[in-house]
Amino acid sequence: MITALTVLRDGRVEAAGYRDGQAVVYDWGFTWEGRALEQRTFVLLDLGFQVNQPVIFPEQQRGWWYCDLVRLELSGDLLRVDDDLVDVVVGPPDHPYRVLDLDEYGDALASGAREPADVVDGLRRTQLFLDRHLNRRHDVRRDTWPDFPPRAIAGLAALPFRPRWRLV
16 A cells, blocks of 8 residues: 655655555655756665666666665654665666775764664665675576566556655
């Protein structure tokens, strides 16, 4: 059953969203190089990952995905989503995915900006995301990912694009 909620992204953008089980979708906007753009983003609640196909990717990467480790706080019908530094870029199935910013995550731990227990949790969730959706282990097929884009977002992906957002 799809239900409405509000998403607060990085404490700066408030957007109308929808939840279906362990997945959320929200449409929002931002300014990039002087242009107003709008973006659809999905959140995987069980893993604490956010995924989207960035509208700012260059033409040769259209259709690729950008996945963010995020910290989540769900309170009633408000979902707070905060970037937690680790990113994964996913292209076509015959192209390797890339894990980014592990150095920044380590720096945040070293500086005290992240607690050790939170970093351990984030690393475990990142590995689970990779294993569940991208890692093939013994599968030699290269024409598909094991579960990417995640099946959990399929129902929400079919919803009309309706950006209702504001800066806070």
